[in-house]
Amino acid sequence: MGKTISEKILSAHSGVDARAGQIVVAQLDFMMGQDGTSPLAIEAFREMGASRVSDPAKVAMVIDHSAPSPLEGVSRLHALMREFAREQGITFYDIGQGVCHCLIPERGHLSPGDLMVGADSHTCTYGAVNVFATGVGSTDLAAAMMTGKLWFKVPQTIRIILDGALPEGVCSKDLALWLAGKLTADGATYMAIEYEGEAIDEMSVEARFTLSNMAVEMGAKAGLMEADAKALQWMREHGARTLERVESDPDASFVETLEYRVHEVEPMVAKPHTVDNVAPVGELEGIRIDQGVIGTCTNGRVEDLEIAAGILRGRRVNPDVRLVVAPASQRVLLEGMDRGIIRDLVEAGAALVTPGCGPCVGTHNGVPGDGENVISTANRNFKGRMGNPNAFIYLASPATVAASVIEGSITDPRRYLSP
Amino acid sequence: MILKGKAWRYGRNVDTDVIIPARYLNVSEPAELAKHCLEDLDPGFACGVHPGDIIVAEENFGSGSSREHAPVAIKAAGVSCVIAKSFARIFYRNAINIGLPILECPEAVEGIGLGDEVRVDLAGGRIENLATGAIFQAQPFPEFMRRLIDLGGLEEYVRERLGKE
Numbered sequence: 001m002g003k004t005i006s007e008k009i010l011s012a013h014s015g016v017d018a019r020a021g022q023i024v025v026a027q028l029d030f031m032m033g034q035d036g037t038s039p040l041a042i043e044a045f046r047e048m049g050a051s052r053v054s055d056p057a058k059v060a061m062v063i064d065h066s067a068p069s070p071l072e073g074v075s076r077l078h079a080l081m082r083e084f085a086r087e088q089g090i091t092f093y094d095i096g097q098g099v100c101h102c103l104i105p106e107r108g109h110l111s112p113g114d115l116m117v118g119a120d121s122h123t124c125t126y127g128a129v130n131v132f133a134t135g136v137g138s139t140d141l142a143a144a145m146m147t148g149k150l151w152f153k154v155p156q157t158i159r160i161i162l163d164g165a166l167p168e169g170v171c172s173k174d175l176a177l178w179l180a181g182k183l184t185a186d187g188a189t190y191m192a193i194e195y196e197g198e199a200i201d202e203m204s205v206e207a208r209f210t211l212s213n214m215a216v217e218m219g220a221k222a223g224l225m226e227a228d229a230k231a232l233q234w235m236r237e238h239g240a241r242t243l244e245r246v247e248s249d250p251d252a253s254f255v256e257t258l259e260y261r262v263h264e265v266e267p268m269v270a271k272p273h274t275v276d277n278v279a280p281v282g283e284l285e286g287i288r289i290d291q292g293v294i295g296t297c298t299n300g301r302v303e304d305l306e307i308a309a310g311i312l313r314g315r316r317v318n319p320d321v322r323l324v325v326a327p328a329s330q331r332v333l334l335e336g337m338d339r340g341i342i343r344d345l346v347e348a349g350a351a352l353v354t355p356g357c358g359p360c361v362g363t364h365n366g367v368p369g370d371g372e373n374v375i376s377t378a379n380r381n382f383k384g385r386m387g388n389p390n391a392f393i394y395l396a397s398p399a400t401v402a403a404s405v406i407e408g409s410i411t412d413p414r415r416y417l418s419p
Numbered sequence: 420m421i422l423k424g425k426a427w428r429y430g431r432n433v434d435t436d437v438i439i440p441a442r443y444l445n446v447s448e449p450a451e452l453a454k455h456c457l458e459d460l461d462p463g464f465a466c467g468v469h470p471g472d473i474i475v476a477e478e479n480f481g482s483g484s485s486r487e488h489a490p491v492a493i494k495a496a497g498v499s500c501v502i503a504k505s506f507a508r509i510f511y512r513n514a515i516n517i518g519l520p521i522l523e524c525p526e527a528v529e530g531i532g533l534g535d536e537v538r539v540d541l542a543g544g545r546i547e548n549l550a551t552g553a554i555f556q557a558q559p560f561p562e563f564m565r566r567l568i569d570l571g572g573l574e575e576y577v578r579e580r581l582g583k584e
Contacts, residue, residue, distance in 0.1 A: 023563045036444045040487055043447065048577045065441070073445035121485040121509055137487035137513035139573045146577065151563065185432050186479035190508050219479065221508055274432055361441045382436040382483060389440075389459035 002249025004157040005224045006192040009132040009246055013115045020156040020253070030058050030109050030116035031144045034100050036065040036361070037119035039077040040138035042084045045145055053088045054148035060091040062103060067095035067356035070364035098329025098355040101125040101213065101297035106329060108239020112227040113246040117144055122297050122379065124215045128208035129235055130227035130245055132192075135216065155192040155221045156255040157248075158183075162199035164263040169414035171307065171397035172207035173299055173377065175199065176214035177268040181278035182260075189219030191255065194248060199262045200225060205234040206303040213298045214379050217275040267413055269375075270395035273383040281400055284410045290372040292323040292405035294350075294398055296360045299377035300328030304398040305336050309344040311402035311416045317349030318408035324359050324366040325350040362387030375404045420541040422499040422520065423549075424471035427464060428533040433457075433476050434483035435510065439492040447488070449495035456492040470497035473539065475531045477503065481510025490514040500539050502546060502557070504528050515564055516573040522546065527555035 003011065007018050014024035033041050038061050045053075053059050061081050069075040078095075085092035093103055101122050104110060112130035117123065119141040126133035136150070144150045166175060193215050200208065208225060215223025227235070227245035235243060267281040294300070294308050305327060317323045325345050327333040333355055336342040346352055351366075358365030360378040367387035368374050374386060374393045381393035396404070399413035406416075437460040439452055446452055457464040474480075474493065480503035481489060490513050493501065501514070504525040514521045520541050527546045531537060535550040544557035560568065570576045 023561065036441065036484075036486060040447055040491075044574055047574050065444070071445055077445060077447075119485055121483060123485075135485040135509050137485050137509060137516060139487060139516040140512060143573055143577050153561075185482060186505060186507070189479065189505060219482065219507055362436075363441050363444070380434075380436070380483060382434045384440045384459035385436045387440070387442055389437075 001253060002251035004192065004248045004252045004254065005194055005226070005246050006132055006155050006157055006222060009113060009115055010152055010154050012113070018154045020154050022154045023151055024154060025149055025151050026115055027149055028058065028116060028144055029114040031141060032060045032062065032100055032104055032116070032118040032123070033141050034065055034120050035063045035078060035081060037138045037141065038081050041119055041141040041145070042080060044139045044142035048142060048146055050146040053090060053145040056089040058148065059088070059145055060093065060104065060109060061085055062093040062097070062100040063095050064099045064356045065361055066358065066363040067354055095356070096330055096354050098332065099297045099300060099357055102301060102328035102332065105129055106238055106331060111240040111242045112232070112235060113244055117141065117150060121216050122213050124220065124223045125209050125213040125297060127215065127223040128205065128212035128225050129231050130225060132222055132224065134221050155190060157192045157194055158188055159194045159196070159254040159257040161257065161259040162195065162197035162262050163259065164198055164261045165202055166199055166262055166265060169399060169417050170265050170267055171399055172203055172210045173397035174268045175262060175265055176211050177270050177278050177395060178265050180214060180217050180270070180276045181268070183218045185217065185274055185276040186219040188215070191220055192222040192224055193220045194224045196226065201228065204303055205231055206301045209301065210298055217379055267397060267400050269400065269410060270381055272381055272392040272394065275380060275395065281396070281410060281412045285412060287410045288373055289321055289375050289404050289409055291366060291368055291374045292321060292401045293359045293366060293374060293376035293378060294323070294401055295326030295328060296357065296378040297328060298379040299398050300326060300332065302332050302335050304377065305332070305341050305345065308398040308402040309341040311399060311413060312348035312406065313344040315348055315406050317405045320408050321405045323350040323405045324353060326353045326359055326365065327355045329355050359386065361385070375401050375410060377401055422471065422473065422539040422541060424473045424499055424537065425469065426473050426475045426531050426533060426535045426537050427468065428531070429460065429474065429476040431477040432479045432482050433460065435481055435486050435489040436483055438481065438489040439486065444486060444488060449491050452488055452492035453495035456496045465496060468496050468498065471499045472497060473537050474498055474501045475528055476501070477528060478505045480506050482507040485509045487513045487517060490517050490519045494519040500541070502527050515567055518568070518572040522557040524555050524557035527557065530555060
């Protein structure tokens with residue numbers, strides 16, 4: 001019997017013939033924590049009696065959730081991380097470098113076929129470049145830093161085949177929301193997803209990151225894709241150590257194979273307060289918007305900013321709306337500046353904030369007021385997510401957010417497509 | 420281990436953002452986190468919960484963020500056990516790693532109402548609704564996780580393993 005991508009990667013890293021359902025102890029290629037989770041991991045690391053991380057070259061910590069620090073308590077935690085990073089000689093990305101899930105693949109820490117964990121649920125993002133990457137908590141990260149290994153239950157896999165091409169004005173984010181609506185918020189719990197098909201082949205690597213990023217919104221452990229020539233090229237340009245891809249065997253065993261034709265997918269919006277509560281944008285047009293957010297680990301890359309700028313260029317954000325733009329990394333910010341994209345967004349009325357997670361996770365940089373409606377390119381619209389439980393968060397693509405902040409209400413972006 | 424307490428009853432998809440909002444992630448003191456536990460979902464919880472009480476919820480409990488502050492806040496609030504129809508996987512792992520007992524048992528969730536007195540025999544996975552007399556059997560943990568739980572969590576497990584090496 002053949003193997004899935006997950007079974008192959010976990011076999012290669014555990015030295016056993018790993019099959020779905022089995023528990024294996026596997027060697028990690030990389031591990032990462034952010035400022036919401038690293039402080040507890042550092043405490044747990046010390047509690048375990050550890051003094052040195054097993055391999056400093058395999059560990060990174062990122063300050064992105066509150067960057068720069070909005071509070072004295074946060075500053076203390078940041079200081080703890082800086083001190084730990086210096087003492088251990090690990091890679092450290094301080095404020096302004098960007099969101100961990102943009103940085104880790106961008107800065108050459110990963111290669112196809114790697115096994116990595118991050119103390120952040122959206123670590124599944126790197127599945128888009130053929131890495132078995134999954135979110136863990138702080139204590140797991142501590143054990144991983146100490147031993148270089150972690151236990152895994154080998155997941156079953158759902159295969160999702162996406163046939164056809166996405167229509168114009170429809171982004172990979174719309175597809176991610178559409179799939180969340182089909183599978184629901186726990187439809188893939190404990191499982192890996194393998195995405196394939198023409199729609200994936202056609203997507204840029206950046207657009208693929210968006211899709212893999214949201215695998216966890218269906219409960220999945222990993223959101224994997226095979227590495228095609230496009231992905232390998234991207235990995236080569238971003239410093240991968242090796243370029244050996246891992247594919248699932250033709251006779252691999254999948255728990256389910258779902259096949260969809262994507263030509264009918266429309267721009268989608270997730271309504272408060274769950275990600276699977278989706279509707280086509282047309283059903284929600286006219287709902288008042290008080291704030292827009294473009295950024296995050298889901299949709300804060302150059303291509304995303306470019307899509308938004310394409311709509312906002314030469315237009316103005318509605319005077320009753322605030323638009324917050326948070327590029328996902330410093331490199332994204334610099335490239336966006338070089339290409340005039342940032343200028344277009346700022347001239348249209350956007351407030352540009354430091355690359356980081358703040359507006360999405362509610363730590364700072366755009367906490368909404370009571371009763372306000374926000375439309376965001378983020379991946380979660382849970383109650384209180386953005387820092388105020390009395391606000392309402394709608395999730396959409398960069399195109400839909402851009403069109404909606406111009407109109408001041410939820411708007412179908414296809415109305416703004418250039419002729 | 421026998422656990423006993425009053426049931427707090429919640430719905431589907433109780434996510435880690437409502438269990439402990441990110442605005443409190445600058446706090447790592449468990450007692451402080453407990454003061455804000457579930458405040459965006461049920462403002463009466465943190466002040467009304469008694470040691471030993473049990474959270475009973477529908478599917479996908481603990482979905483969302485990987486923040487370990489979520490099971491830490493629940494445990495520090497005095498909750499002895501969470502019973503749900505299903506758990507999100509990172510929360511499941513985190514709860515075991517920090518020593519918060521959790522049980523998957525859809526039948527028990529159907530058969531327990533808000534405020535019912537519940538008794539749980541953790542080793543056997545037996546759940547009893549003392550208000551109605553109904554008895555339910557939860558899924559036992561896989562052996563590997565039972566070992567982790569018996570030792571008290573991952574920190575203790577790693578310490579023990581290091582002792583052997």
